[in-house]
Amino acid sequence: MIRLRLPMNASRAGRRPSLPVLVLVTILCFIVASFAFAIDPLPFKDHAQELRFQALTKQLRCLVCQNESLADSNAPLAADLRRDVFQQMQAGKTDDEIKAWLTARYSDFVLYDPPLSGGTWLLWFGPAIVLLAGAAVILVVVRRRTRVAPQSSNVTRSASAAEDDW
């Protein structure tokens, strides 16, 4: 265990820990926390492979704790799947081949980024459709108001008549 002597000594001397010291301690905490990612130490060939492994497992869903990625989950099944993904990487499989291997067993559910298919087109294009529908409504409303406005301006200078339309 690392003992943080600096702030302790500083406070004993009657001074509060200075800002640079606090910043340093905070940064150290984050550096230590980043090591916690390596849940199970895997013998990677090089750093590039480790980065590739972490990028890939972040895109995959843990099937037990479904709000976690394979990279983060502590579930035993996630550990098994990480091991399998690692072994397949060692065997020279591409990311797409590994994803295909997983979806053959667990369906697209295992992917956080679902592919475009019959069942997912609404997911992909639904927001755009809603946006277009909203734009169409606004267009209709604005057009109607501009048509109403000249008439009402004859009666009164205020635009209150146009707003009453809704």
Place this chain on the structure above:
Amino acid sequence: MSPRLLPFLGFVLVLALLGFGIRWSQRHDPREVPSPLIGKPAPQFSLPLLDDPSKKIGSTDLAGQPYLLNVFASWCFACRDEHPILMSDGKRLGIKLVGFNYKDEPDDAKRWIAQFGNPYDVIVADFPGNVAIDFGVTGAPETFLVDASGVIRYKYISPITPEVIATELLPRIAELRKQAAR
């Protein structure tokens, strides 16, 4: 139609959409992982028996007759709810019941079986969990119905109940038997 009704219609549309969402999620468990293996041949496997790890049994030994593969483990709470149902109604199914002991310490599993009884015709043990991944297992209990030609016909996630046996399993098993008789 008065244009004043338009916002109200929009509101009704949104309400209908949300209502459909609530209804749909009441009937479907969004956590349930759909199995792409249904209608496909069960993965080839060969696993040691729980009682005697020196002996192995696999898909080739089980081929030729339909069987029910039931994933269970001593660490699985829900399996404890399911177990009495298998004990009382397992024989009623009329097909081979294969216990698939998943990621379990053999001693724990044996003690569990000794304590609660053995409803299975044979129990295979998958301690590393590799075969379970080939089957797309996400946890226990899960149950697979495999036909005589080795094709997975049906998968059920969560504990089997008498209702599931009556409405899901027995009709499908009867169907398999009818096909075999043809």
